[in-house]
Amino acid sequence: MKILFWVLFLMIPVSIYSQQFTVQGDISDQYGMPLIGGTVSMNEQTLMSGLKGDFNFKSISSGGYRLKISYIGYHAVDTLLTVNSDMNLHFHLKEDTTLLDQVVVSASGSKSVNHVEKVTNQELVSRFSGSFAKTLESVPGVNAMEIGAGASKPMIRGLGFNRIAVAENGAKQEGQQWGADHGLEIDAFSTEEVEVIKGVGTIEYGSDAIGGVIKINNEKVPQVHSFTGNATFFGKTVNDSYGASVQVKAREDNFFYKFKVTAQDYADYRVPTDKIYYLDTQIPIYGNRMKNTAGKNLSLYGQIGYVKNQFKNILSISNVYDKSGFFPGSHGIPDITTVVDDGNHRNVELPNQNVNHFKIINSTVIDLTDVEKLSFVLAFQNNKRQEKSRFHTHFSNQEMPASDPDLELQFSLNTFDASAKYEYLSPNNHKSTIGIQYNYQNNTIAGYGFLLPKFNRFGIGAFAMHEHYVNSKLLWEAGFRADYAKIDIKPYYDEILYEYLTDKGHSSEFAGDYAQRSRPLDKDFTSVNGMIGAKLEVTSQLNLGATLGTNFRFPTAIELASNGVHHGAFRHEKGNPDLKPEQGLAFDFRATYETKDFSTTVSPYVYYFSNYIFLKPTGSFSVLPDSGQIYEYSQSKAFISGLEWKVSKTMWDHWSVEGIFEYIYNKQLSNGKGGNYPLPFSPPMNFYGRLKYEFNDWKFFKQPEININGKCYAKQERIAQGEEITPESVSFGAGVSSTLMLGKIEAKASLTATNIFNQKILNHMSFYRPLQIPELGRSIQLMVQIPF
Numbered sequence: 001m002k003i004l005f006w007v008l009f010l011m012i013p014v015s016i017y018s019q020q021f022t023v024q025g026d027i028s029d030q031y032g033m034p035l036i037g038g039t040v041s042m043n044e045q046t047l048m049s050g051l052k053g054d055f056n057f058k059s060i061s062s063g064g065y066r067l068k069i070s071y072i073g074y075h076a077v078d079t080l081l082t083v084n085s086d087m088n089l090h091f092h093l094k095e096d097t098t099l100l101d102q103v104v105v106s107a108s109g110s111k112s113v114n115h116v117e118k119v120t121n122q123e124l125v126s127r128f129s130g131s132f133a134k135t136l137e138s139v140p141g142v143n144a145m146e147i148g149a150g151a152s153k154p155m156i157r158g159l160g161f162n163r164i165a166v167a168e169n170g171a172k173q174e175g176q177q178w179g180a181d182h183g184l185e186i187d188a189f190s191t192e193e194v195e196v197i198k199g200v201g202t203i204e205y206g207s208d209a210i211g212g213v214i215k216i217n218n219e220k221v222p223q224v225h226s227f228t229g230n231a232t233f234f235g236k237t238v239n240d241s242y243g244a245s246v247q248v249k250a251r252e253d254n255f256f257y258k259f260k261v262t263a264q265d266y267a268d269y270r271v272p273t274d275k276i277y278y279l280d281t282q283i284p285i286y287g288n289r290m291k292n293t294a295g296k297n298l299s300l301y302g303q304i305g306y307v308k309n310q311f312k313n314i315l316s317i318s319n320v321y322d323k324s325g326f327f328p329g330s331h332g333i334p335d336i337t338t339v340v341d342d343g344n345h346r347n348v349e350l351p352n353q354n355v356n357h358f359k360i361i362n363s364t365v366i367d368l369t370d371v372e373k374l375s376f377v378l379a380f381q382n383n384k385r386q387e388k389s390r391f392h393t394h395f396s397n398q399e400m401p402a403s404d405p406d407l408e409l410q411f412s413l414n415t416f417d418a419s420a421k422y423e424y425l426s427p428n429n430h431k432s433t434i435g436i437q438y439n440y441q442n443n444t445i446a447g448y449g450f451l452l453p454k455f456n457r458f459g460i461g462a463f464a465m466h467e468h469y470v471n472s473k474l475l476w477e478a479g480f481r482a483d484y485a486k487i488d489i490k491p492y493y494d495e496i497l498y499e500y501l502t503d504k505g506h507s508s509e510f511a512g513d514y515a516q517r518s519r520p521l522d523k524d525f526t527s528v529n530g531m532i533g534a535k536l537e538v539t540s541q542l543n544l545g546a547t548l549g550t551n552f553r554f555p556t557a558i559e560l561a562s563n564g565v566h567h568g569a570f571r572h573e574k575g576n577p578d579l580k581p582e583q584g585l586a587f588d589f590r591a592t593y594e595t596k597d598f599s600t601t602v603s604p605y606v607y608y609f610s611n612y613i614f615l616k617p618t619g620s621f622s623v624l625p626d627s628g629q630i631y632e633y634s635q636s637k638a639f640i641s642g643l644e645w646k647v648s649k650t651m652w653d654h655w656s657v658e659g660i661f662e663y664i665y666n667k668q669l670s671n672g673k674g675g676n677y678p679l680p681f682s683p684p685m686n687f688y689g690r691l692k693y694e695f696n697d698w699k700f701f702k703q704p705e706i707n708i709n710g711k712c713y714a715k716q717e718r719i720a721q722g723e724e725i726t727p728e729s730v731s732f733g734a735g736v737s738s739t740l741m742l743g744k745i746e747a748k749a750s751l752t753a754t755n756i757f758n759q760k761i762l763n764h765m766s767f768y769r770p771l772q773i774p775e776l777g778r779s780i781q782l783m784v785q786i787p788f
Contacts, residue, residue, distance in 0.1 A: 023081070024056040025089030027069055033221055035093060038071040039472050042081075046472045050425045051373045069093070073118070113467075113477045113533035113547055114201070115588050115603065119194040125232060125785060126737065126750050130241075132186040136214070139196050140603070140644040140660050143683050145765045146775070153184055155765060156198055157605065157642055158664045158682050159211025162556055167205060168216040169316055169361045171379035174415040174441070185320040185357035185383070186216070187299035189232060189245035190260040193217045199588030199605065200531045200549035203479035206437060206461045207527075210551045210582060211607075219314050219363065221307055222251040222258075230787045238754075238779030239294075240345065241266035254308045260301040267294045267345040268325075270777040272760045278771050279628070281334035286341040288777065294346050295324030310367035319358045326351040330771050331389060350406060351389035358382045371425040379417040386410045391448065394625040395500040401448055410446035415439065429469035436462045443557065451564040451573070453492045453518035455557045459485035473537040478530070485525045485554045489561045492518040501623065514623060517563045525581050527552040546589045551607075553582040559613055559633045565624055572627040573615065579635060584609035597650040604643045612638035612668070614680055617722045631722070637669035638679060654695070660688045667718075677720050681765050684716035684726065702746070704738035716764045726764040731755045731775075748785045755779060 023042065027035045027049050034053030039046065042065050047055045062084045069077035074093035081087070117139050129135045133144040133154040144152040145160055154164055166173040166184060175185065194216055201209035222228070229248035235241060243264030250257060268289040276283050285291075298321045305314040325348045328338035361379045368374055387409040391400050401407070421435035440458040463481040470476065494515045501511035531549025538544060561575040590603040616634040621627075642665060648658035663685045668677045692707040710733070716726040737750035755761070758778040762769060 020059045020061060021083055021086050022056065022058050023060050023065075023067075023083060023087045023089070024054070025087070025091065026052055026054040027071065027091045027093060028053050029074065029093055029095070035071045035074070037469070038069060038093075041068045041472070042066070048429050048469045048472075050371060051423060052367060052370060054370060113475060113535045113545060115198040115545065115547065115590055117196045117198075119196070121192050124188045124191055124194065126748070126783065128188055128234065128781075128783065129754075130236070131183065132188040132191065133184050135188050136194070136196065138660075138688070140601075140646050141198055141212075141642075141662060142196060143765055145681065145767060146763060154214060155681070155683070156196070156212035156214075157607075158640060158666060158679065159607075160681065160765075162208045163211040163553060164214065165201065165205045165209035165212075166214045166216070168359075169219050169314070169363055170375075170377040170419065171359075171361045171381075171417050172205065172208065172439075173359075174381050175357060175383035175385070175413060183322075183355075185322070185355060187245075187260070187262050187301065187318075187320060189262045190247065190299060190301045190318075191216055191218065192220050198603075200533070200547045200551060200586050202529055202551040203463050203465060203481050203531050203549070204435065206463075206481065206483055207459070207485070207552060207554045207581075210553045210584065218301075218303070218316060219305075221305065221312075222249045222256050224251055224253065226251055228787065230785055232783065232785040234781065234783045236266075236779055236781040238776045239266040239269035254306055256305050256307070258301070258303040260299075262299040263297070265296045265346070269293050271774050272755075272758045272777045273772075273774050276329065276771045276773050278330045279334050281336075283329040283334065283336060283339055286339065289341075289345060290327050290773070291339050291341065292325035292328055292347075292349050292352070294348050295322065296348075297322040297324075312365045314363050316361045316363075317359070319356065322353075322355045323348055324353060325349060326353065326387075326389075327773075330768075351387070351408075353388070354384075354386045356382075356384045358384075373423040375421045375423075377417065377419045379415075381413075381415040381417075383413045383415075384411070387447070395496050396503070397499050398448070398496050405448075407447045408449040409451055411452060412444045412446075414442045416441075431467040431469075433465045433467075434463070436460070449564065450492060450494060450517050451566055452558050452562050454490040455487060455561070457485065457487040457557065459483060459554070474534070475536075476532070476534040478532045479549070481529045483525075483527045483529075483552070483554075487521070487523055487525075487554075487557060487560070489518060489521040489557060491516070491520045497624075504623075506623070518561050519577070521561060521577050523560070523577075525554045527554070527581055527583065541594055543592045543594075544590070545592075546587070548587050549585075551582075551584050551586050553613075555579040555581065555613060555633075562633075565622075565627045572622040572624060572630045574618075574630055574632040576633040576635075579613060579633060580611055582609060582611055582613055582635075584612075584638075598648070600645070600647045602643070602645045605641065607638075607640040609638040609640075611635040612679070614668075614720070629722075638666065639669055640664065640666040640679070642666075654693055656692045656694070658690050662686050665718075668720075678718040680720040680723065682716065682718065682720070684728075684764055685714040687712050700741040702739040702741050704736070706734075706736045708732070708734045713761075713764075723764075724770070726762050726769065729759065729761040731759055731761055732757060746787060750783045751780070752783075753778070753780045 027038050029035060036049060036051055036053060038049040040049060040055040042057050045057055049055050060083050065081045065083060067079050067081050069091055071093055074095055077091055124135055127135055127138060131152045133152040136142045136154060137144050141157050143155045145155055146152045153160055156164055197213040197215060201213040205213050227250040232245040234243055241264060245262040247260040268291055270288050271290055274285050301318045303316045331351045359381045364376045366374045386407060388406045389408045391405045417439050419437040424432045438460050443455050445454055461481060461483040465479040467477045494517050498511045498515035501514055529550040529552055531547060533547030535545040559575055559579055560577050562573050563575060566573045585608045588605045590601060592601045613633060613635055615631045618630045618632050620630050622630045643663045645661040650656045664683055666679045666682055688711045690707055690709040692705055695704040712730040713728060715728040719725060733754045735750060735752035740747045740749055755778050761775040763775050
């Protein structure tokens with residue numbers, strides 16, 4: 001018996017030593033939202049966090065282990081664990097403000113094969129340049145097509161308009177299909193985070209994502225039992241603008257809310273020129289101010305949400321209103337008397353535009369199990385645009401409308417969206433996603449002019465994606481999508497135009513053909529697309545990524561059926577009912593090398609289109625009054641290639657320098673006898689450089705810094721039909737910023753200057769380029785943000 005007792009006694013520590021345990025847990029941000037795809041390692045084992053941010057290490061022997069957790073944009077965790085029982089761990093990662101203060105978070109850390117670059121709210125605020133799209137220009141490959149001082153449209157790699165999808169909280173922003181003079185109704189101050197997805201973006205976002213996606217996330221959940229807010233005040237000298245933005249957010253246990261309001265008022269903006277040219281007429285610019293370019297805007301945003309365990313529902317309501325004037329010297333028949341200084345630079349006279357974009361988005365996320373997630377998005381948008389001009393009869397037989405006689409054009413676009421997405425994280429780090437999307441649009445028109453008919457459109461698409469986290473170094477992804485769309489365009493017969501043309505001596509047949517401004521059109525479109533991509537961490541410093549896929553875009557109603565004088569674009573535009581969907585192939589490659597004080601990313605890309613849609617001058621002149629040459633939508637094979645290269649370096653602790661180089665080469669491959677023209681609005685080769693010095697904290701100044709920057713554009717000689725050569729240009733800017741410690745308040749202030757030497761710079765992507773209207777003159781902007 002004694003022998004047996006000693007045998008059992010000696011076996012106890014052996015059995016304890018050989019016992020296996022489970023170490024599981026989850027990672028989330030400081031607001032409790034799970035961080036999906038984070039890297040979690042224990043000694044030699046490495047996992048990716050699941051849909052709930054969860055991880056699970058099984059069969060762990062007792063002993064000491066080193067646990068590491070990393071997620072881009074957050075402080076890493078590196079700790080020692082003593083395992084002698086099953087463990088359930090919870091980690092709340094804190095945002096890395098060093099990374100978040102940069103406008104672009106390196107794409108190499110993204111948990112996606114797509115070429116993704118992030119912009120934070122703080123950067124959007126500190127670099128605010130008058131509009132959301134203009135503020136994004138510091139992202140490589142992104143340019144803004146400007147429409148004056150307060151509005152602009154984004155372009156990615158020379159692709160803009162409806163070739164860029166802008167999605168907020170899962171719903172695509174509608175209203176970009178009406179031309180170059182219509183801006184993007186997004187408030188930069190209320191935007192919490194932006195992801196710019198370049199390359200193949202059509203798999204999840206469908207038509208309009210042919211050039212890329214600007215993904216806006218305004219659904220960050222506040223911390224439990226919190227109430228925070230901030231007020232931002234800003235002003236700019238180039239157009240004497242002033243404005244403010246106030247935001248508050250709060251959360252109890254499960255319910256939270258947010259409220260944001262931004263208001264801005266601006267005067268006629270200044271330009272470094274005293275004359276422009278429109279329809280062979282020299283138009284004077286009195287006092288270097290573009291008369292009647294003043295305006296005002298008001299943005300309201302409200303959100304209420306409920307978060308509990310496996311369920312989250314967020315309802316967002318926003319309304320963006322903008323009223324701004326059109327420079328009268330380029331609206332209709334040239335008339336020098338309309339641009340004479342009236343002594344009031346803040347009034348908005350005729351011609352002008354009113355825009356109101358109302359939007360409701362409801363998003364729901366349900367965690368079905370630990371590895372399954374279901375999400376829904378329902379959205380409604382109303383984009384109402386009015387262009388007003390004093391009633392000026394183009395036709396001798398046209399009578400002034402009895403009501404709202406100055407309303408020239410009105411579009412009211414209602415859009416309904418519904419989508420559902422299912423995500424499943426299978427064993428061995430496989431993630432599968434399937435989704436379905438539905439879209440319906442109804443557009444009505446009004447006004448004494450005509451450009452676009454009424455129409456109805458609906459579309460449905462289904463997609464599937466599969467990702468495999470092979471290990472901590474390799475990730476690959478593949479996707480497939482099928483789409484169907486149908487558009488019903490209403491007819492429009494212009495009796496007034498018919499009588500006008502017959503009175504001018506034209507035949508009844510000719511007049512009747514012209515008077516039929518829109519013919520009934522009922523068309524169906526289909527498209528099937530796919531993509532594949534991979535990302536590889538070659539070493540801890542070198543990362544490679546590439547995507548290859550097809551893309552598509554369905555023609556818009558204005559491309560199919562417009563027919564009239566578009567005063568905003570200075571021409572007669574005519575649709576083409578025979579247009580087919582744009583289809584193409586896109587390849588994107590990127591290589592990133594990073595060390596502690598140096599990083600560089602180079603990204604070449606290639607696009608090929610079998611039938612690119614563009615406005616082509618026909619060589620025929622319209623019989624409509626004040627119309628000029630007819631521009632008709634056409635299609636051509638097209639080729640786009642380019643290179644983006646970004647370099648940043650930190651030197652001697654306080655100094656840092658960055659440079660961004662962009663080059664685009666494109667051309668039409670089949671366009672009539674001439675052929676091989678470049679595509680319209682092609683950005684010239686350009687370089688942006690920035691040198692920054694960070695001071696030590698001093699008294700109540702925290703993290704003070706100063707920077708100088710410059711951007712140069714090469715001469716753009718490769719121009720499309722109807723364009724003019726744009727000369728080279730160089731502009732310089734500077735800025736100083738700091739956090740001000742005012743007692744317990746940490747206010748942030750910045751003072752920036754642009755175009756310091758007031759150079760006359762022509763922007764080849766500008767809506768006003770044909771009139772030789774230059775970029776804004778010298779401007780100084782002050783921004784102060786006070787938290788409470």
